[in-house]
Amino acid sequence: MSLLDALLLILALLILFTALSVVVLSLVWIERKFLGRLQRRLGPTRTGPFGLIQPIADAVKLVLKEDLIPSWSDKAIFWVAPLLVLVPSFMIWVTIPAAKNLVLRNLDLGLFVIVALLVVSILGLLLAGWGSANKYGALGGLRSAAQLVSYEVPLVMVVVSVAILVQSLDLRVISASQVPWGAAEPVLNEAREAGANFNHIGLPLVVIFPLGLVLFLLAGLAEVGRIPFDIYFAESEIVGGPFVEYSGAHWSVFFLAEYINTFLVGALAALLFLGGWYGPFLPEWLWFLLKTYLVVILIFWIRGTLPRLRIDQLMTFGWKAMIPLSFAGVVIASLYRFYDWPAWSLSVMSLAILGVVGYWIYRRYTQPVVKLAKIYGHRPRRVSNVS
């Protein structure tokens, strides 16, 4: 590796960081506008046309704010924690392909790299909570470790079932194997010449494995701590959890990492389940962005619709619903691969599982209301008027 290569690599990393920052600014604007519309507000309107400059104004405000460090805090840990959160979530993007040839370093084990680096950022949250010498911070740190480790298991299991279906961990191969052979040929031939194995499916995985997409999105929401899974920084309970003592530039580092991770969940859903950057007419990178932003807007929509779970509900759902379901996903994916069943059998199996479990969860969470209604002899919505 010569000096020129090193310089080029640094330049590429800088470009990647700038691109991610622009993406984060756009996400902040979209979230504020979209959430406003969901709540019958306009969202930001004053700064620039359609409030487009609002995120930049937010960023300037954050950087100019005084950066407080609590005097009782563990200074070294207080400084290291934001970096431990941001650096892994930035490093993951080195291996994410945004188009056929638009990737900094495509790795054979790309999917495993992502999973391995995601775990490291949990450590940052835990240390941030502990290092700021604050009871709410410590509570939030412990909550974040419990939640993120629990939801890491279903996430990894979904990734494993995708790897079983495609027989590869290379993100480019995974995307390419989901489209008809004609479009996928350049990438797949290149991979075959490099000696890689894969299983060409020819359909987006969401069609043959919808269970995986649902589990991936739920676990991904929990991993980035978006409502309804924002237990570990729940503002109304523990006033921001690990971030409670952070302000100004330090806080904005956490904020940046959170939005980069949200975008990562969208990008991975697009690459693993929605056929990546492939699509008719439009250029590849535009298809990738379209699919990713679609998933991200779904995440914002869920945020605007659902209330926060309680912590015991979160853990129960994680361990009693998500983990068994994700293992069921691995089992049916392996059965499908091992016995070479037709593709529709896998979709039928996963739809059946989704239907049964969805109905069970619906019954489980509506039952208390029904019971109350029986006790009071009223329809559920009038229960509160009785007592």
Place this chain on the structure above:
Amino acid sequence: MTWFFFILLSTMTVGGALGVVSTRNVVHAALFLLVSLLAVAGLYVLLLTEFLALVQIFIYGGAIIIVLLFAIMLTRSREYPRISDNGQWPLAAVAALAFFGLLTASFVVNNPGAVERSRVPFATLGRSLFTDWALPFEIASLVLLIALIGAIVIARGEGKRA
């Protein structure tokens, strides 16, 4: 270039390990351990074994350090933030030196000589793990399963129903 990175990573490994035993703050010790383990992952990358490096980051850098910190934070380490020196350190030093001597001796006896670094494809690794080495692999998972069940049994306590 490789030489430079090797020196850097080895310094980090050894320095981190020294930090673990010399710092008096338990949480700082855990952080030093993280530095040491991640540097070992870097050494694996230098040896072109990316899979091992990733497993090192995933299991040691992530899971084990998190569980360690979790345990430290949930116990009452806040009341005793400083580990006091105890009388066991000469014994520990002897044990460490003996282990070091054993490793060095086995390396000298079985010196493989200068081996060309070669990249093993991930598929080959997986195939040999699940065919030639299937029994050790299964035994390792059984041991982990026993540890899990044991933890649950201890956590449930005696005479209580779940």
